[in-house]
Amino acid sequence: MTSDFPAPAGTSDPGPDASVGTAGEGARGTSLIAPGATFERIQLDDRSWIDVARNWMTGAEQLYAELARTLPWKQGSAWRYERYLEEPRLTAWIARGRAVPSPALLEAYRALRRRYQVDFDGFGLSWYRDGNDSVGFHRDREMRWLDNTVIAILTTGARRPFLVKSRHVPAGRRILNDDSDARDLAPGPGDLLVLGGRCQADWLHAVPKVPGVVEGRISVQWRWTSRTGPPERGPGYGAPRTFSRPR
Ligand SMILES: O=C(O)CCC(=O)C(=O)O
Numbered sequence: 001m002t003s004d005f006p007a008p009a010g011t012s013d014p015g016p017d018a019s020v021g022t023a024g025e026g027a028r029g030t031s032l033i034a035p036g037a038t039f040e041r042i043q044l045d046d047r048s049w050i051d052v053a054r055n056w057m058t059g060a061e062q063l064y065a066e067l068a069r070t071l072p073w074k075q076g077s078a079w080r081y082e083r084y085l086e087e088p089r090l091t092a093w094i095a096r097g098r099a100v101p102s103p104a105l106l107e108a109y110r111a112l113r114r115r116y117q118v119d120f121d122g123f124g125l126s127w128y129r130d131g132n133d134s135v136g137f138h139r140d141r142e143m144r145w146l147d148n149t150v151i152a153i154l155t156t157g158a159r160r161p162f163l164v165k166s167r168h169v170p171a172g173r174r175i176l177n178d179d180s181d182a183r184d185l186a187p188g189p190g191d192l193l194v195l196g197g198r199c200q201a202d203w204l205h206a207v208p209k210v211p212g213v214v215e216g217r218i219s220v221q222w223r224w225t226s227r228t229g230p231p232e233r234g235p236g237y238g239a240p241r242t243f244s245r246p247r
């Protein structure tokens, strides 16, 4: 399974404002987060883990339709093969302190903050319109400090593969596009994945293409970094880089 290019969503530096917008707050009387949802922790290695909470949120199909209809979706691009290519998905970013577009997302944000006791940055969203949209193996390097991060990802819409694999595989074993060592967490609507510890330093993740899938998937991502350890250097994922000889 391959994607056009590795491509993490836009994240931005945390702003000074720790609050979230209140649009729609309290509009829905009942909780959408399952109070008794089970969190299974997958220990990838000593310092990297992923929590999986199946059916964490109810109503994720309706939420998909609402987000698809109402968010300011953008077509991102990245510098690849010496030119800008369109990213095969749409993205949206709701900065911290801005109104949250849906009460369900505000509730999710609050539940995550309570559980993980970290101050997440804004809301990132990715829309895979069908099985042709994807994001290749990558790390969320835009966060810069990857030593200790928490990245929560809520799935709405279709179930798609979500692959995770170590980035420390001996070069000889890393055959191009061989994902046989990857683990598929296959999150369905309402499922929550939380990637923590050194996941962004030592592990790669991807949402590969699935030919023939026509339903869309929207993921919502909340990110936090401890801002400890050495920061990432080098260009961000979309930045121009050229490998041709200088003229
Ligand atoms: O859509 C997803 O589940 C993952 C998205 C992702 O990895 C990213 O945008 O950095």
Ligand SMILES: [Fe+2]
Pocket (backbone or CB within 6 Å): 008, 009, 138, 139, 140, 205
């Ligand atoms: Fe990512």
